[in-house]
Amino acid sequence: xxxxxxxxxxxxxxxxxxxxxxxxxxxxxxxxxxxxxxxxxxxxxxxxxxxxxxxxxxxxxxxxxxxxxxxxxxxxxxxxxxxxxxxxxxxxxxxxxxxxxxxxxxxxxxxxxxxxxxxxxxxxxxxxxxxxxxxxxxxxxxxxxxxxxxxxxxxxxxxxxxxxxxxxxxxxxxxxxxxxxxxxxxxxxxxxxxxxxxx
Numbered sequence: 555x556x557x558x559x560x561x562x563x564x565x566x567x568x569x570x571x572x573x574x575x576x577x578x579x580x581x582x583x584x585x586x587x588x589x590x591x592x593x594x595x596x597x598x599x600x601x602x603x604x605x606x607x608x609x610x611x612x613x614x615x616x617x618x619x620x621x622x623x624x625x626x627x628x629x630x631x632x633x634x635x636x637x638x639x640x641x642x643x644x645x646x647x648x649x650x651x652x653x654x655x656x657x658x659x660x661x662x663x664x665x666x667x668x669x670x671x672x673x674x675x676x677x678x679x680x681x682x683x684x685x686x687x688x689x690x691x692x693x694x695x696x697x698x699x700x701x702x703x704x705x706x707x708x709x710x711x712x713x714x715x716x717x718x719x720x721x722x723x724x725x726x727x728x729x730x731x732x733x734x735x736x737x738x739x740x741x742x743x744x745x746x747x748x749x750x751x752x753x
Contacts, residue, residue, distance in 0.1 A: 613671045630723035631721065658670045
């Protein structure tokens with residue numbers, strides 16, 4: 555089983571929104587709106603993230619879900635979707651997300667002397683291999699045995715996977731054929747006053 559299949563199976567088991575506590579009302583758009591079109595606009599700019607944070611999120615999400623025979627996180631606009639969701643979430647949730655995102659730049663700088671965005675593909679892969687597991691011994695000169703990287707990686711992985719499999723790209727990877735789940739709602743065809751009184 556490859557990494558993409560593992561992530562997809564994890565998502566199906568845990569549930570996307572529940573895994574990162576995304577409130578349902580943050581994901582609801584007016585009837586007929588296609589949020590993916592808005593996110594794909596060429597003039598899109600972040601509503602919440604600053605440019606450096608956005609670039610770090612693009613690089614990190616594409617490293618977690620790279621393009622293979624199907625599009626990766628960048629093509630699915632994972633960064634744009636998360637920026638939109640984060641813009642309406644509580645300040646504490648925003649802070650936790652940014653703390654984890656910032657840690658990847660801090661950790662990359664400590665290990666490779668470069669921001670995460672500036673790492674080579676091999677270095678990014680090596681970095682994620684190091685943080686993907688809990689460590690019980692001292693890493694990178696830390697003074698205690700509590701390795702923060704694993705927690706930050708787990709948090710960001712949940713966000714990225716949830717966003718990816720909420721996108722049209724991710725849904726098609728899950729087998730969605732593009733049709734609305736409930737078909738077209740026509741509503742009641744009776745004229746006012748035509749219904750019989752239930753009493």
